[in-house]
Amino acid sequence: MLFLLLPLLAALFPGGDSDEPVSFHVIQTSSFHNHSWVHMGSGWLGELQTHSWNSSSDTFIYLYPWSRGNFSNREELMDLESFFWENFIGIQEVYTDYFMFEDPFDLQMATGCELHSGKGFLCFLQLAIQGSDFMSFQNETWSPSPEGGIKAQEFCKLFNLDQGFVQGYAHTLLSDTFPHFTLALLDAGKAHLQRQVKPEAWLSSGPSPGPGHLLLVCHVSGFYPKPVWVMWMRGEQEQQGTQRGDILPNADGTWYLRATLDVAAGEVAGLACRVKHSSLGGQDLVLHWGAPPSALGWILSAVTVALALLTGLGFWFRKHW
Numbered sequence: 001m002l003f004l005l006l007p008l009l010a011a012l013f014p015g016g017d018s019d020e021p022v023s024f025h026v027i028q029t030s031s032f033h034n035h036s037w038v039h040m041g042s043g044w045l046g047e048l049q050t051h052s053w054n055s056s057s058d059t060f061i062y063l064y065p066w067s068r069g070n071f072s073n074r075e076e077l078m079d080l081e082s083f084f085w086e087n088f089i090g091i092q093e094v095y096t097d098y099f100m101f102e103d104p105f106d107l108q109m110a111t112g113c114e115l116h117s118g119k120g121f122l123c124f125l126q127l128a129i130q131g132s133d134f135m136s137f138q139n140e141t142w143s144p145s146p147e148g149g150i151k152a153q154e155f156c157k158l159f160n161l162d163q164g165f166v167q168g169y170a171h172t173l174l175s176d177t178f179p180h181f182t183l184a185l186l187d188a189g190k191a192h193l194q195r196q197v198k199p200e201a202w203l204s205s206g207p208s209p210g211p212g213h214l215l216l217v218c219h220v221s222g223f224y225p226k227p228v229w230v231m232w233m234r235g236e237q238e239q240q241g242t243q244r245g246d247i248l249p250n251a252d253g254t255w256y257l258r259a260t261l262d263v264a265a266g267e268v269a270g271l272a273c274r275v276k277h278s279s280l281g282g283q284d285l286v287l288h289w290g291a292p293p294s295a296l297g298w299i300l301s302a303v304t305v306a307l308a309l310l311t312g313l314g315f316w317f318r319k320h321w
């Protein structure tokens with residue numbers, strides 16, 4: 001059944017040229033501090049958060065109308081919720097009492113699937129305790145991580161006794177529920193995931209890198225999807241000194257990037273920042289350093305100069321009359 005869905009995926013995401021595999025994963029963090037638990041959870045389709053966790057009702061919060069995929073009336077979603085409740089939240093006393101973990105105590109769980117081209121889905125379920133790997137679930141068995149020591153070995157023995165979990169629940173989750181849910185989310189959210197949002201770009205100067213040098217900064221913001229090309233140019237020549245920062249998320253789900261160039265003060269003339277992005281339809285954005293921002297920019301500067309002159313004249317008149 002899953003193999004029938006793979007061509008659909010190829011049709012949804014033609015080219016598949018992105019270097020990151022398509023993935024859906026859920027992260028859960030439970031902290032026991034000062035005799036009480038705090039639980040946080042989130043669901044991620046690639047780098048996009050699609051779910052959060054309501055700890056008063058122990059249910060998912062669907063951040064988009066399509067965050068249910070097409071599971072809206074199906075048992076899988078309930079299964080997923082009760083899976084988290086029963087296995088990670090409901091048994092928390094096991095961690096603190098049975099193993100006498102100290103207070104404060106932090107438990108992190110990550111589970112999900114990555115779709116690798118040619119290899120199908122690779123799914124995982126991992127637990128970390130106090131920030132180190134503790135145990136992971138593979139091939140219908142819990143395996144202790146070396147960092148987990150003797151406690152992890154005991155814990156795995158205990159968990160592996162629960163055949164209903166290891167051969168039933170967890171196996172179904174990883175081999176069936178997650179792969180189907182990932183495909184369903186990609187399908188339901190395709191309008192959102194395939195949207196094209198044009199970048200805005202502007203220039204500024206950064207802190208001087210040294211005497212007689214300028215740091216030119218090209219800011220590119222508000223674009224989606226993430227792949228973007230930004231380069232400082234002199235005419236058609238790419239400036240190899242261009243330094244790209246990391247691509248950072250904006251709060252609205254779009255992306256931000258800055259590209260800087262360290263240049264001798266005498267050599268700034270003729271430099272421009274060039275931006276290529278899929279939303280621009282081949283019409284690259286080009287911003288010239290030192291060029292007037294726009295007609296409006298000219299008008300504003302003219303008005304500013306006129307105001308400055310008038311103010312100056314005003315002072316002169318007040319002094320001399």
Ligand SMILES: *[C@@H]1O[C@H](CO)[C@@H](O)[C@H](O)[C@H]1NC(C)=O
Nearest residue numbers: 032033034035036037103104
């Ligand atoms: C711990 O909990 C107790 C009782 O609930 C409270 O009085 C105390 O202020 C808490 N301490 C800290 C550090 O939060």
Ligand SMILES: *[C@@H]1O[C@H](CO)[C@@H](O)[C@H](O)[C@H]1NC(C)=O
Nearest residue numbers: 054055056057058059060061
């Ligand atoms: C969380 O659950 C509670 C109790 O069911 C509900 O009243 C509240 O609206 C939920 N919060 C969100 C953000 O969904």
Ligand SMILES: *[C@@H]1O[C@H](CO)[C@@H](O)[C@H](O)[C@H]1NC(C)=O
Nearest residue numbers: 137138139140141142143167
């Ligand atoms: C999974 O377990 C089965 C039987 O327990 C074994 O035959 C198989 O080689 C294992 N696969 C991996 C990838 O460890």
Ligand SMILES: *[C@@H]1O[C@H](CO)[C@@H](O)[C@H](O)[C@H]1NC(C)=O
Nearest residue numbers: 005008070071074183184187
């Ligand atoms: C859910 O979506 C998948 C992939 O788009 C589709 O193959 C499947 O039939 C759908 N299931 C339901 C119950 O609609």
